[in-house]
Amino acid sequence: MDSKAPLDVIAGSLRRERARAGLSLSEVAKRAGVAKSTLSQLESGTGNPSVETLWALCVALEIQFGDLIDPPRPKVQVIRAHEGPAIYSEQADYSATLVASCPPNARRDLYRLTVSPGPGRKSEPHMPGTIEHVVLGTGRALVGLSSEPVELHPGDYIAYPGDLPHLFQALEPNTTAVLVSETS
Amino acid sequence: MDSKAPLDVIAGSLRRERARAGLSLSEVAKRAGVAKSTLSQLESGTGNPSVETLWALCVALEIQFGDLIDPPRPKVQVIRAHEGPAIYSEQADYSATLVASCPPNARRDLYRLTVSPGPGRKSEPHMPGTIEHVVLGTGRALVGLSSEPVELHPGDYIAYPGDLPHLFQALEPNTTAVLVSETS
DNA sequence: TCCATGCGTTCGCCTTGACGAACGGCGCTG
DNA sequence: CAGCGCCGTTCGTCAAGGCGAACGCATGGA
Numbered sequence: 001m002d003s004k005a006p007l008d009v010i011a012g013s014l015r016r017e018r019a020r021a022g023l024s025l026s027e028v029a030k031r032a033g034v035a036k037s038t039l040s041q042l043e044s045g046t047g048n049p050s051v052e053t054l055w056a057l058c059v060a061l062e063i064q065f066g067d068l069i070d071p072p073r074p075k076v077q078v079i080r081a082h083e084g085p086a087i088y089s090e091q092a093d094y095s096a097t098l099v100a101s102c103p104p105n106a107r108r109d110l111y112r113l114t115v116s117p118g119p120g121r122k123s124e125p126h127m128p129g130t131i132e133h134v135v136l137g138t139g140r141a142l143v144g145l146s147s148e149p150v151e152l153h154p155g156d157y158i159a160y161p162g163d164l165p166h167l168f169q170a171l172e173p174n175t176t177a178v179l180v181s182e183t184s
Numbered sequence: 185m186d187s188k189a190p191l192d193v194i195a196g197s198l199r200r201e202r203a204r205a206g207l208s209l210s211e212v213a214k215r216a217g218v219a220k221s222t223l224s225q226l227e228s229g230t231g232n233p234s235v236e237t238l239w240a241l242c243v244a245l246e247i248q249f250g251d252l253i254d255p256p257r258p259k260v261q262v263i264r265a266h267e268g269p270a271i272y273s274e275q276a277d278y279s280a281t282l283v284a285s286c287p288p289n290a291r292r293d294l295y296r297l298t299v300s301p302g303p304g305r306k307s308e309p310h311m312p313g314t315i316e317h318v319v320l321g322t323g324r325a326l327v328g329l330s331s332e333p334v335e336l337h338p339g340d341y342i343a344y345p346g347d348l349p350h351l352f353q354a355l356e357p358n359t360t361a362v363l364v365s366e367t368s
Numbered sequence: 369t370c371c372a373t374g375c376g377t378t379c380g381c382c383t384t385g386a387c388g389a390a391c392g393g394c395g396c397t398g
Numbered sequence: 399c400a401g402c403g404c405c406g407t408t409c410g411t412c413a414a415g416g417c418g419a420a421c422g423c424a425t426g427g428a
Contacts, residue, residue: 024404024405024406025405025406025407026404026405026406036405036406036407037406037407037408037409039406040406040407040408041407041408043406044407050414050415
Protein backbone atom coordinates (compact mmCIF):
# COMPACT_ATOMS: atom_id res chain seq x y z
CA MET A 1 0.00 0.00 0.00
CA ASP A 2 1.19 3.42 -0.81
CA SER A 3 -1.78 4.63 1.16
CA LYS A 4 0.14 7.80 1.63
CA ALA A 5 -2.50 10.29 2.56
CA PRO A 6 -3.56 11.73 -0.79
CA LEU A 7 -4.26 15.04 0.82
CA ASP A 8 -0.59 15.61 1.55
CA VAL A 9 0.32 14.57 -1.95
CA ILE A 10 -2.20 16.99 -3.38
CA ALA A 11 -0.95 19.72 -1.12
CA GLY A 12 2.60 19.18 -2.34
CA SER A 13 1.58 18.97 -5.98
CA LEU A 14 -0.40 22.15 -5.65
CA ARG A 15 2.53 24.07 -4.25
CA ARG A 16 4.93 22.56 -6.75
CA GLU A 17 2.80 23.25 -9.81
CA ARG A 18 2.04 26.75 -8.68
CA ALA A 19 5.73 27.42 -8.16
CA ARG A 20 6.45 25.99 -11.58
CA ALA A 21 3.95 28.38 -13.13
CA GLY A 22 5.47 31.23 -11.16
CA LEU A 23 2.14 32.42 -9.87
CA SER A 24 1.13 33.74 -6.50
CA LEU A 25 -1.41 31.99 -4.37
CA SER A 26 -3.79 34.88 -4.76
CA GLU A 27 -3.40 34.86 -8.52
CA VAL A 28 -4.10 31.16 -8.86
CA ALA A 29 -7.08 31.45 -6.56
CA LYS A 30 -8.48 34.28 -8.62
CA ARG A 31 -7.97 32.46 -11.92
CA ALA A 32 -9.51 29.30 -10.56
CA GLY A 33 -12.41 31.18 -9.06
CA VAL A 34 -11.82 29.81 -5.59
CA ALA A 35 -11.27 31.72 -2.40
CA LYS A 36 -7.63 32.15 -1.67
CA SER A 37 -8.33 31.03 1.86
CA THR A 38 -9.42 27.70 0.46
CA LEU A 39 -6.29 27.35 -1.60
CA SER A 40 -4.17 28.33 1.34
CA GLN A 41 -5.67 25.56 3.43
CA LEU A 42 -5.26 23.04 0.66
CA GLU A 43 -1.61 23.82 0.19
CA SER A 44 -1.11 23.42 3.90
CA GLY A 45 -2.57 19.95 3.74
CA THR A 46 -5.60 20.93 5.77
CA GLY A 47 -9.05 20.04 4.63
CA ASN A 48 -10.57 17.66 2.15
CA PRO A 49 -11.24 19.45 -1.11
CA SER A 50 -14.12 18.71 -3.42
CA VAL A 51 -13.75 17.73 -7.03
CA GLU A 52 -15.09 21.03 -8.24
CA THR A 53 -12.40 22.88 -6.35
CA LEU A 54 -9.60 20.64 -7.54
CA TRP A 55 -10.84 20.75 -11.09
CA ALA A 56 -10.89 24.53 -11.11
CA LEU A 57 -7.35 24.56 -9.79
CA CYS A 58 -6.20 22.08 -12.41
CA VAL A 59 -7.61 24.25 -15.15
CA ALA A 60 -5.97 27.33 -13.69
CA LEU A 61 -2.63 25.55 -13.40
CA GLU A 62 -3.06 23.91 -16.79
CA ILE A 63 -2.36 20.42 -15.56
CA GLN A 64 -4.05 17.06 -15.67
CA PHE A 65 -6.33 16.07 -12.87
CA GLY A 66 -4.43 12.92 -12.04
CA ASP A 67 -1.18 14.83 -11.82
CA LEU A 68 -2.22 16.06 -8.43
CA ILE A 69 -2.02 12.63 -6.88
CA ASP A 70 0.38 10.60 -8.98
CA PRO A 71 3.77 10.78 -7.30
CA PRO A 72 6.69 11.98 -9.40
CA ARG A 73 9.86 9.92 -9.12
CA PRO A 74 13.02 10.42 -11.13
CA LYS A 75 15.63 7.68 -11.45
CA VAL A 76 17.90 6.16 -14.02
CA GLN A 77 17.38 2.47 -14.59
CA VAL A 78 19.08 0.23 -17.10
CA ILE A 79 18.06 -3.29 -17.98
CA ARG A 80 20.36 -5.10 -20.40
CA ALA A 81 19.12 -7.24 -23.26
CA HIS A 82 19.16 -10.46 -21.33
CA GLU A 83 18.38 -9.01 -17.94
CA GLY A 84 15.09 -8.42 -16.30
CA PRO A 85 12.33 -10.74 -15.15
CA ALA A 86 11.52 -12.86 -18.17
CA ILE A 87 8.26 -14.62 -18.83
CA TYR A 88 8.59 -17.70 -21.00
CA SER A 89 5.70 -19.29 -22.77
CA GLU A 90 5.09 -22.98 -23.37
CA GLN A 91 3.04 -22.23 -26.44
CA ALA A 92 5.90 -20.97 -28.55
CA ASP A 93 9.47 -19.88 -28.46
CA TYR A 94 8.52 -16.66 -26.83
CA SER A 95 9.98 -14.43 -24.19
CA ALA A 96 8.59 -11.27 -22.75
CA THR A 97 10.47 -9.05 -20.37
CA LEU A 98 8.77 -6.47 -18.27
CA VAL A 99 11.02 -3.46 -18.22
CA ALA A 100 8.78 -0.83 -16.69
CA SER A 101 5.72 -1.20 -14.57
CA CYS A 102 3.76 1.10 -12.35
CA PRO A 103 4.08 -0.22 -8.83
CA PRO A 104 0.83 -1.43 -7.30
CA ASN A 105 -2.02 -0.99 -9.72
CA ALA A 106 -0.26 -0.70 -13.01
CA ARG A 107 -1.33 1.80 -15.60
CA ARG A 108 1.27 1.19 -18.24
CA ASP A 109 3.55 -1.82 -18.52
CA LEU A 110 6.35 -1.83 -21.05
CA TYR A 111 7.41 -5.22 -22.42
CA ARG A 112 10.22 -6.29 -24.66
CA LEU A 113 9.29 -9.31 -26.79
CA THR A 114 11.36 -11.95 -28.53
CA VAL A 115 9.36 -14.52 -30.44
CA SER A 116 10.17 -17.40 -32.75
CA PRO A 117 7.84 -18.73 -35.43
CA GLY A 118 5.21 -21.13 -34.17
CA PRO A 119 1.54 -21.46 -33.52
CA GLY A 120 1.56 -18.04 -31.93
CA ARG A 121 0.68 -16.86 -28.50
CA LYS A 122 -3.00 -16.36 -28.00
CA SER A 123 -4.09 -14.18 -25.13
CA GLU A 124 -7.48 -14.25 -23.55
CA PRO A 125 -8.87 -10.85 -22.63
CA HIS A 126 -7.18 -8.95 -19.85
CA MET A 127 -8.84 -6.34 -17.72
CA PRO A 128 -11.49 -4.34 -19.55
CA GLY A 129 -10.14 -1.06 -20.78
CA THR A 130 -6.71 -2.47 -21.41
CA ILE A 131 -5.03 -1.31 -24.58
CA GLU A 132 -1.92 -2.89 -26.00
CA HIS A 133 0.58 -1.08 -28.20
CA VAL A 134 3.15 -3.03 -30.21
CA VAL A 135 6.10 -1.74 -32.17
CA LEU A 136 7.82 -4.42 -34.17
CA GLY A 137 11.61 -4.22 -34.05
CA THR A 138 12.85 -7.02 -36.25
CA GLY A 139 11.33 -9.94 -38.10
CA ARG A 140 7.72 -10.26 -39.10
CA ALA A 141 4.64 -11.09 -37.09
CA LEU A 142 0.88 -11.48 -37.08
CA VAL A 143 -0.44 -9.24 -34.35
CA GLY A 144 -3.73 -7.85 -33.16
CA LEU A 145 -7.21 -9.11 -32.51
CA SER A 146 -7.70 -12.80 -33.15
CA SER A 147 -10.63 -11.88 -35.35
CA GLU A 148 -8.56 -9.64 -37.58
CA PRO A 149 -4.82 -10.06 -37.11
CA VAL A 150 -2.46 -7.75 -38.95
CA GLU A 151 0.91 -8.62 -40.43
CA LEU A 152 3.57 -6.33 -39.09
CA HIS A 153 6.99 -5.55 -40.54
CA PRO A 154 9.93 -3.93 -38.78
CA GLY A 155 8.94 -0.49 -37.55
CA ASP A 156 5.24 -1.17 -37.81
CA TYR A 157 3.01 -0.18 -34.95
CA ILE A 158 -0.37 -1.45 -33.89
CA ALA A 159 -2.72 -0.72 -31.04
CA TYR A 160 -5.72 -2.81 -30.11
CA PRO A 161 -8.05 -3.43 -27.17
CA GLY A 162 -6.44 -5.89 -24.80
CA ASP A 163 -9.77 -6.93 -23.37
CA LEU A 164 -10.59 -8.86 -26.51
CA PRO A 165 -8.94 -12.10 -27.65
CA HIS A 166 -5.70 -11.26 -29.38
CA LEU A 167 -2.48 -12.91 -30.50
CA PHE A 168 1.17 -12.46 -31.32
CA GLN A 169 2.52 -14.89 -33.89
CA ALA A 170 6.04 -14.56 -35.24
CA LEU A 171 6.53 -15.33 -38.92
CA GLU A 172 10.30 -15.17 -38.91
CA PRO A 173 13.07 -16.20 -36.54
CA ASN A 174 14.39 -13.55 -34.24
CA THR A 175 11.28 -11.46 -34.22
CA THR A 176 11.43 -8.72 -31.61
CA ALA A 177 8.96 -6.10 -30.51
CA VAL A 178 8.11 -3.62 -27.83
CA LEU A 179 4.73 -3.98 -26.18
CA VAL A 180 3.07 -1.37 -24.03
CA SER A 181 0.15 -2.68 -22.04
CA GLU A 182 -1.98 0.19 -20.93
CA THR A 183 -4.39 -0.64 -18.13
CA SER A 184 -7.00 1.99 -17.68
CA MET B 185 -11.25 22.99 -23.42
CA ASP B 186 -12.63 19.60 -22.75
CA SER B 187 -14.40 21.21 -19.86
CA LYS B 188 -16.68 18.25 -19.85
CA ALA B 189 -18.14 18.32 -16.38
CA PRO B 190 -15.81 16.05 -14.44
CA LEU B 191 -18.64 15.04 -12.17
CA ASP B 192 -20.42 13.25 -14.97
CA VAL B 193 -17.22 11.57 -16.03
CA ILE B 194 -16.59 10.41 -12.50
CA ALA B 195 -20.12 9.17 -12.21
CA GLY B 196 -19.73 7.12 -15.36
CA SER B 197 -16.35 5.76 -14.35
CA LEU B 198 -17.70 4.80 -10.98
CA ARG B 199 -20.53 2.81 -12.46
CA ARG B 200 -18.28 1.26 -15.09
CA GLU B 201 -15.56 0.21 -12.69
CA ARG B 202 -18.02 -1.18 -10.23
CA ALA B 203 -19.68 -3.20 -12.97
CA ARG B 204 -16.28 -4.43 -14.06
CA ALA B 205 -15.53 -5.64 -10.54
CA GLY B 206 -18.94 -7.25 -10.42
CA LEU B 207 -19.77 -5.69 -7.09
CA SER B 208 -23.00 -4.25 -5.80
CA LEU B 209 -23.32 -0.64 -4.82
CA SER B 210 -23.82 -1.65 -1.22
CA GLU B 211 -20.77 -3.87 -1.27
CA VAL B 212 -18.51 -1.19 -2.69
CA ALA B 213 -19.85 1.34 -0.22
CA LYS B 214 -19.16 -1.00 2.66
CA ARG B 215 -15.64 -1.80 1.49
CA ALA B 216 -14.86 1.85 0.92
CA GLY B 217 -16.34 2.83 4.24
CA VAL B 218 -18.72 5.34 2.73
CA ALA B 219 -22.45 5.50 3.06
CA LYS B 220 -24.17 3.80 0.19
CA SER B 221 -26.39 6.81 -0.08
CA THR B 222 -23.33 8.84 -0.89
CA LEU B 223 -22.19 6.42 -3.54
CA SER B 224 -25.65 6.30 -5.00
CA GLN B 225 -25.68 10.05 -5.42
CA LEU B 226 -22.23 10.06 -6.93
CA GLU B 227 -23.11 7.45 -9.51
CA SER B 228 -26.13 9.48 -10.46
CA GLY B 229 -23.92 12.48 -11.11
CA THR B 230 -25.35 14.40 -8.21
CA GLY B 231 -23.10 16.12 -5.73
CA ASN B 232 -19.51 17.13 -5.59
CA PRO B 233 -17.47 14.47 -3.81
CA SER B 234 -14.47 15.14 -1.64
CA VAL B 235 -11.07 13.64 -2.21
CA GLU B 236 -11.38 11.42 0.82
CA THR B 237 -14.53 9.89 -0.55
CA LEU B 238 -13.12 9.35 -4.01
CA TRP B 239 -9.91 7.95 -2.63
CA ALA B 240 -11.74 5.43 -0.51
CA LEU B 241 -13.74 4.35 -3.55
CA CYS B 242 -10.61 4.02 -5.66
CA VAL B 243 -9.04 1.77 -3.06
CA ALA B 244 -12.19 -0.31 -2.85
CA LEU B 245 -12.36 -0.63 -6.62
CA GLU B 246 -8.62 -1.17 -6.89
CA ILE B 247 -8.10 1.49 -9.50
CA GLN B 248 -5.93 4.52 -9.93
CA PHE B 249 -7.23 7.86 -8.85
CA GLY B 250 -6.81 9.48 -12.22
CA ASP B 251 -8.74 6.68 -13.90
CA LEU B 252 -11.93 8.22 -12.63
CA ILE B 253 -11.55 11.21 -14.89
CA ASP B 254 -9.42 10.03 -17.82
CA PRO B 255 -11.67 8.79 -20.59
CA PRO B 256 -11.08 5.27 -21.94
CA ARG B 257 -11.21 4.67 -25.65
CA PRO B 258 -10.71 1.38 -27.54
CA LYS B 259 -9.82 1.21 -31.22
CA VAL B 260 -7.53 -0.57 -33.59
CA GLN B 261 -4.95 1.62 -35.22
CA VAL B 262 -2.09 0.65 -37.51
CA ILE B 263 0.74 2.88 -38.58
CA ARG B 264 3.16 1.37 -41.10
CA ALA B 265 6.91 1.73 -40.84
CA HIS B 266 7.10 4.79 -43.04
CA GLU B 267 3.74 6.24 -42.15
CA GLY B 268 2.82 8.62 -39.39
CA PRO B 269 3.77 12.19 -38.65
CA ALA B 270 7.54 12.23 -38.74
CA ILE B 271 9.79 14.71 -37.02
CA TYR B 272 13.15 15.19 -38.68
CA SER B 273 16.11 16.72 -36.96
CA GLU B 274 18.72 18.99 -38.44
CA GLN B 275 21.27 17.90 -35.91
CA ALA B 276 21.64 14.38 -37.22
CA ASP B 277 20.14 11.83 -39.49
CA TYR B 278 17.30 11.27 -37.11
CA SER B 279 13.65 10.60 -37.42
CA ALA B 280 11.08 10.21 -34.71
CA THR B 281 7.53 9.17 -35.33
CA LEU B 282 4.81 9.70 -32.83
CA VAL B 283 2.65 6.64 -32.91
CA ALA B 284 0.48 7.11 -29.85
CA SER B 285 -0.37 10.21 -27.93
CA CYS B 286 -2.98 11.06 -25.38
CA PRO B 287 -5.28 13.67 -26.91
CA PRO B 288 -5.12 17.08 -25.26
CA ASN B 289 -2.56 17.11 -22.49
CA ALA B 290 -0.55 14.01 -23.18
CA ARG B 291 0.43 11.65 -20.47
CA ARG B 292 2.32 9.06 -22.44
CA ASP B 293 3.72 9.48 -25.93
CA LEU B 294 5.12 6.53 -27.79
CA TYR B 295 7.83 7.26 -30.38
CA ARG B 296 9.57 5.12 -32.91
CA LEU B 297 13.14 6.27 -33.55
CA THR B 298 15.50 5.80 -36.46
CA VAL B 299 18.88 7.41 -36.04
CA SER B 300 22.12 7.45 -37.99
CA PRO B 301 25.54 8.04 -36.47
CA GLY B 302 26.40 11.67 -35.90
CA PRO B 303 26.89 14.24 -33.21
CA GLY B 304 23.75 13.02 -31.55
CA ARG B 305 20.55 14.74 -30.68
CA LYS B 306 20.70 16.75 -27.49
CA SER B 307 17.45 17.59 -25.81
CA GLU B 308 16.95 20.34 -23.36
CA PRO B 309 14.68 19.52 -20.43
CA HIS B 310 10.99 19.00 -21.10
CA MET B 311 8.27 19.51 -18.55
CA PRO B 312 9.26 18.64 -15.00
CA GLY B 313 8.27 15.13 -14.08
CA THR B 314 8.75 13.81 -17.58
CA ILE B 315 10.35 10.40 -17.81
CA GLU B 316 11.62 8.86 -21.00
CA HIS B 317 11.87 5.15 -21.63
CA VAL B 318 13.94 3.82 -24.49
CA VAL B 319 14.15 0.29 -25.85
CA LEU B 320 16.84 -0.12 -28.48
CA GLY B 321 15.77 -2.25 -31.43
CA THR B 322 18.78 -2.43 -33.70
CA GLY B 323 22.20 -0.83 -33.87
CA ARG B 324 23.99 0.78 -30.98
CA ALA B 325 23.52 4.13 -29.28
CA LEU B 326 24.58 6.42 -26.48
CA VAL B 327 21.45 7.28 -24.54
CA GLY B 328 20.47 8.90 -21.27
CA LEU B 329 21.41 11.94 -19.28
CA SER B 330 24.04 14.14 -20.89
CA SER B 331 25.99 13.92 -17.67
CA GLU B 332 26.13 10.15 -17.71
CA PRO B 333 25.12 8.63 -21.05
CA VAL B 334 24.86 4.86 -21.36
CA GLU B 335 25.76 2.72 -24.33
CA LEU B 336 22.82 0.60 -25.39
CA HIS B 337 22.81 -2.57 -27.46
CA PRO B 338 19.84 -4.18 -29.19
CA GLY B 339 17.21 -5.08 -26.63
CA ASP B 340 18.63 -2.79 -23.97
CA TYR B 341 16.29 -0.59 -22.03
CA ILE B 342 16.90 2.66 -20.21
CA ALA B 343 14.74 5.12 -18.32
CA TYR B 344 15.79 8.59 -17.28
CA PRO B 345 14.27 11.88 -16.17
CA GLY B 346 13.27 13.88 -19.23
CA ASP B 347 13.42 17.14 -17.36
CA LEU B 348 17.20 17.03 -17.33
CA PRO B 349 19.47 17.50 -20.33
CA HIS B 350 19.69 14.22 -22.23
CA LEU B 351 20.74 12.86 -25.59
CA PHE B 352 20.36 10.11 -28.15
CA GLN B 353 23.43 9.45 -30.24
CA ALA B 354 23.55 6.54 -32.67
CA LEU B 355 26.85 4.66 -32.93
CA GLU B 356 25.90 2.52 -35.89
CA PRO B 357 23.91 2.97 -39.09
CA ASN B 358 20.30 1.92 -38.99
CA THR B 359 19.86 2.35 -35.27
CA THR B 360 16.24 2.03 -34.23
CA ALA B 361 14.51 2.37 -30.91
CA VAL B 362 11.19 2.81 -29.22
CA LEU B 363 10.81 5.80 -26.94
CA VAL B 364 8.04 6.31 -24.43
CA SER B 365 7.83 9.84 -23.13
CA GLU B 366 5.87 9.84 -19.94
CA THR B 367 4.57 13.24 -18.90
CA SER B 368 3.43 13.22 -15.32
C1' DT C 369 -47.69 -17.58 0.70
C1' DC C 370 -45.00 -15.16 3.78
C1' DC C 371 -40.99 -13.56 5.55
C1' DA C 372 -36.02 -12.79 5.10
C1' DT C 373 -32.21 -10.97 2.60
C1' DG C 374 -30.00 -7.86 -0.35
C1' DC C 375 -30.43 -4.38 -3.71
C1' DG C 376 -30.60 0.86 -4.91
C1' DT C 377 -32.97 5.18 -3.82
C1' DT C 378 -34.80 8.97 -0.89
C1' DC C 379 -35.15 11.74 3.39
C1' DG C 380 -33.58 14.77 7.76
C1' DC C 381 -29.64 15.69 10.68
C1' DC C 382 -25.09 17.24 11.36
C1' DT C 383 -20.51 17.84 10.27
C1' DT C 384 -17.40 20.20 7.10
C1' DG C 385 -15.73 22.61 3.08
C1' DA C 386 -15.88 27.03 0.64
C1' DC C 387 -16.40 31.74 1.02
C1' DG C 388 -15.49 36.68 2.20
C1' DA C 389 -13.51 39.87 5.50
C1' DA C 390 -10.12 41.15 8.37
C1' DC C 391 -5.33 40.60 9.88
C1' DG C 392 -0.11 40.90 10.04
C1' DG C 393 3.98 41.10 7.09
C1' DC C 394 6.82 42.78 3.29
C1' DG C 395 8.39 45.92 -0.54
C1' DC C 396 7.96 50.05 -3.04
C1' DT C 397 6.92 54.99 -3.77
C1' DG C 398 5.95 59.76 -2.78
C1' DC D 399 8.09 57.46 7.50
C1' DA D 400 3.49 57.15 6.41
C1' DG D 401 0.76 55.26 2.62
C1' DC D 402 -0.34 51.92 -0.67
C1' DG D 403 -0.47 47.38 -2.79
C1' DC D 404 0.10 42.62 -2.71
C1' DC D 405 1.30 38.67 -0.32
C1' DG D 406 -0.32 34.51 2.59
C1' DT D 407 -2.87 33.26 6.82
C1' DT D 408 -6.79 33.07 10.12
C1' DC D 409 -11.64 33.69 11.64
C1' DG D 410 -16.81 33.49 11.46
C1' DT D 411 -20.76 32.41 8.57
C1' DC D 412 -23.42 29.66 5.41
C1' DA D 413 -24.43 26.28 2.16
C1' DA D 414 -23.41 21.57 0.77
C1' DG D 415 -21.59 16.86 1.41
C1' DG D 416 -21.65 12.70 4.00
C1' DC D 417 -24.12 9.89 7.07
C1' DG D 418 -27.66 6.65 8.95
C1' DA D 419 -32.50 5.34 8.84
C1' DA D 420 -36.35 4.30 6.42
C1' DC D 421 -38.43 3.11 2.10
C1' DG D 422 -39.85 0.36 -2.22
C1' DC D 423 -38.45 -3.32 -4.94
C1' DA D 424 -36.85 -7.96 -6.56
C1' DT D 425 -35.31 -12.73 -5.19
C1' DG D 426 -35.56 -17.16 -2.90
C1' DG D 427 -35.98 -20.29 0.81
C1' DA D 428 -39.19 -22.25 4.60
